[in-house]
Amino acid sequence: MKIVMCASEMVPFAKTGGLADVVGALPLALEDLKQEIIVIIPKYKTINTQQFTITSIGEDVDVAKIGKNIKVYLIKSSKYFDRDALYGTKTGDYPDNLERFSFFCKRALTLLKEINFKPDIIHCHDWQTALVPVYLKSIYKNDNFYSKLKTIITVHNLGYQGLFSKDEFPKLGLDWSYFNIDGLEFYDKVNLLKGGLMFADLINTVSPTYAKEIQTKEFGCGLEGVLLKRKDSLFGLLNGIDYSIWDPAKDKFILKKYSLSSIKDKYVNKENLKKECGLAKKDVPLFGIVGRLAEQKGLDILAEIIDKICHLELQFVILGTGDLKYEKLLEEMAKKYPKVISYHIKFDDILAHKIYASSDIFVMPSKYEPCGLGQLISFKYGTIPLVFKTGGLADTVSSDNGFIFDEYSSKALLAIIKKALTKYRNKKTWSSLVKKAMELDFSWESAAEKYLELYTKVI
Numbered sequence: 001m002k003i004v005m006c007a008s009e010m011v012p013f014a015k016t017g018g019l020a021d022v023v024g025a026l027p028l029a030l031e032d033l034k035q036e037i038i039v040i041i042p043k044y045k046t047i048n049t050q051q052f053t054i055t056s057i058g059e060d061v062d063v064a065k066i067g068k069n070i071k072v073y074l075i076k077s078s079k080y081f082d083r084d085a086l087y088g089t090k091t092g093d094y095p096d097n098l099e100r101f102s103f104f105c106k107r108a109l110t111l112l113k114e115i116n117f118k119p120d121i122i123h124c125h126d127w128q129t130a131l132v133p134v135y136l137k138s139i140y141k142n143d144n145f146y147s148k149l150k151t152i153i154t155v156h157n158l159g160y161q162g163l164f165s166k167d168e169f170p171k172l173g174l175d176w177s178y179f180n181i182d183g184l185e186f187y188d189k190v191n192l193l194k195g196g197l198m199f200a201d202l203i204n205t206v207s208p209t210y211a212k213e214i215q216t217k218e219f220g221c222g223l224e225g226v227l228l229k230r231k232d233s234l235f236g237l238l239n240g241i242d243y244s245i246w247d248p249a250k251d252k253f254i255l256k257k258y259s260l261s262s263i264k265d266k267y268v269n270k271e272n273l274k275k276e277c278g279l280a281k282k283d284v285p286l287f288g289i290v291g292r293l294a295e296q297k298g299l300d301i302l303a304e305i306i307d308k309i310c311h312l313e314l315q316f317v318i319l320g321t322g323d324l325k326y327e328k329l330l331e332e333m334a335k336k337y338p339k340v341i342s343y344h345i346k347f348d349d350i351l352a353h354k355i356y357a358s359s360d361i362f363v364m365p366s367k368y369e370p371c372g373l374g375q376l377i378s379f380k381y382g383t384i385p386l387v388f389k390t391g392g393l394a395d396t397v398s399s400d401n402g403f404i405f406d407e408y409s410s411k412a413l414l415a416i417i418k419k420a421l422t423k424y425r426n427k428k429t430w431s432s433l434v435k436k437a438m439e440l441d442f443s444w445e446s447a448a449e450k451y452l453e454l455y456t457k458v459i
């Protein structure tokens, strides 16, 4: 099968979150299944070009290679992509994001013609590439080159839809007839993701539970009606983890590599990170957090009890950026309790690896979570996830392999943290929990097979 993966971020080139992990790993797993695949992403200024062999194939397109022979096409535009960030700065999204990503979607489609790559399927991800199915069924609908091409759109987070003012609609190059309830209109605004959901041949999201949840008012972010309407074309496939990147036995970023048989070395990493972070308490569990500091990630309920938590027999290492109010609160707490909390306000891949390896417990009390990668990575590192029962967290964590609470409140979060502390004190129970976690397998292999089935279904 010939597949095009079209996305706005991808490991190892550009990453702001889990989307990049998925787009970096799925093509490799599909290539292992003998599929022919190319990837198209924007060429951001932030891509460290020294790290890769990149060749130019024209004025505005470069190519890099990953895996055995996967070409990654990088669309250049000094106007749209030569910026310090992918989507925006601390003060907000870039105001021309609609133009930037509609340009990208169109250019991705014209590129296919130029390189004469006629795929069976284009796999799009999130609002940034949601216009691809729209353009195929509008401005390109009579073009023979694209006539047999099918599309699938993966929703990685329904909370981000690419919403813009109606005034911007003409910039899309679409007829106004597409600005209606069966098209891109959403309460008198332009909604790019909605366009993708309406026009893609198939829709999927990244866990079975989230696929069900988004058809309800509580989780549908206003798009539940659209999703309900398309429920026969809506699937939920759990993400995998790329174990060539996330495996303590091979991890080049951690002080001491380890596996289940050399689990003692996990604790060498722990002591080292504690030292680096100035965390001096002995014999207490280390709780780790790596992620966006947003309400979605449960920061609201964590914020309510963080002061209380600091008086418990534990320590915290936190890595993340996000909402200013949570960044400030954590900075304050780290100042107030320097021996208990170490807070790192940045995006730092190496430190993330160290935290996964060194922590005993990974805290991820997300209010909603499409799939979540943090808990899957944690399992592999023998770090026990503590999560709220929702979406992909509910599909992967149970009381058998982690700590899970089912009432979204600070009280329930505090209670489960205390429960984890009690469990931690019993070394035998703890070791068996760690063993169970490390033996779980969330590799991309089986997830990629399921994607292939989905592609086959739509073709």
Ligand code: ADP
Residues within 6 Å of the ligand: 016, 017, 018, 019, 021, 157, 290, 291, 292, 319, 320, 321, 346, 347, 348, 349, 352, 371, 372, 373, 374, 375
């Ligand atoms: P999201 O909703 O942000 O995509 P996921 O759990 O699906 O959440 O994936 C988050 C990914 O981004 C993980 O690989 C995580 O380790 C990484 N990540 C998040 N914040 C940071 C950070 N500040 N520094 C390094 N990596 C981070």
